[in-house]
Every structure is written in C-alpha cells, then in structure tokens.
Amino acid sequence: MTGAVTGEMVLFFLAIMGAVAGVWWRIEGKIDKAMKTVSDEANTRANAAHSTAALVQSQLGEFKLEAARSYVSKDDVQQVRDEILGAVGGVLKSVDRINERLDRVVENNAKRQPVHRP
Structure with a gap:
C-alpha cells in the first residue's frame, strides 16, 4: 500500500468514520435519554419526599398544639x-x-x- 491514495480509499475511510460517528451518536442519545429518565425520576421522588416532609411537619405542628391543649x-x-x-x-x-x-x-x-x- 505504498501507492497513491485513491478515491475508493477515501470513500472507505469516510464510510468507516461515518459508521463510528453514527454508533457514537446513538450511544450518546441513549445515555442522554437514560440520564433524563433518571433525572426526572429523581426529581419526582424528591418532590414526593418534600411533600411528605411538609405534610409531616404540618401534622407535627397540629399534634404539638393538641398536646399543649390536652396535657x-x-x-x-x-x-x-x-x-x-x-x-x-x-x-x-x-x-x-x-x-x-x-x-x-x-x-x-x-x-x-x-x-x-x-
């Protein structure tokens, strides 16, 4: 292979690079999608935990008031x-x-x- 670079070699090299870039692009897309799903799920759970904490805080305040009245x-x-x-x-x-x-x-x-x- 010590000759001149032909058009077929360039096309082959571009085809290989295009295939590698396509695979890379698909992998990145799946990783981004998975990260978005995990992030959305984490946000949902964090919001649920925050709501639960707020509810518990409210109930604790009500209990303290009732305890102060009762005892x-x-x-x-x-x-x-x-x-x-x-x-x-x-x-x-x-x-x-x-x-x-x-x-x-x-x-x-x-x-x-x-x-x-x-």
Missing part, C-alpha cells in the same frame, strides 16, 4: 400534688384527733363505771 404543665402537676398532699395531711391530723377522742372516751367510761366485786 398539663409541670407547674400544674406540682400545684395539684401540693393540694393532694395538703389534703392527706389534713386527713392524718383528723385521724390523730380521733385517736385522742377515743382515748378520752375510754378514760371517761373507766372513771364513770364503778368496779363491781362479787
């Missing part, structure tokens, strides 16, 4: 506890007074009743 604060619990303990203390004092009263009743009955000896 008492620490100060309220402490106040009720103090009231209950005060009431229990009052009941304990009343029970102690009952014991004193019963002791007096028993003492008075012992003093009033004469001892009978047969």
Whole structure:
C-alpha cells in the first residue's frame, strides 16, 4: 500500500468514520435519554419526599398544639400534688384527733363505771 491514495480509499475511510460517528451518536442519545429518565425520576421522588416532609411537619405542628391543649404543665402537676398532699395531711391530723377522742372516751367510761366485786 505504498501507492497513491485513491478515491475508493477515501470513500472507505469516510464510510468507516461515518459508521463510528453514527454508533457514537446513538450511544450518546441513549445515555442522554437514560440520564433524563433518571433525572426526572429523581426529581419526582424528591418532590414526593418534600411533600411528605411538609405534610409531616404540618401534622407535627397540629399534634404539638393538641398536646399543649390536652396535657398539663409541670407547674400544674406540682400545684395539684401540693393540694393532694395538703389534703392527706389534713386527713392524718383528723385521724390523730380521733385517736385522742377515743382515748378520752375510754378514760371517761373507766372513771364513770364503778368496779363491781362479787
């Protein structure tokens, strides 16, 4: 092949280059199409995740509001506890007074009743 370049050789070379370029162009087209599909799917999933996050955030806000309405604060619990303990203390004092009263009743009955000896 050390001769002159003929028109047939040039055409053959151009045909080979055209075939390679065509294959390359088709591969690039498929890659672009696949990337677009993946990108669209990723965007769809990201939008769905964003919508879900916004919904969850809204529901969490509603739950916090409902919890604040439904449950008492620490100060309220402490106040009720103090009231209950005060009431229990009052009941304990009343029970102690009952014991004193019963002791007096028993003492008075012992003093009033004469001892009978047969």
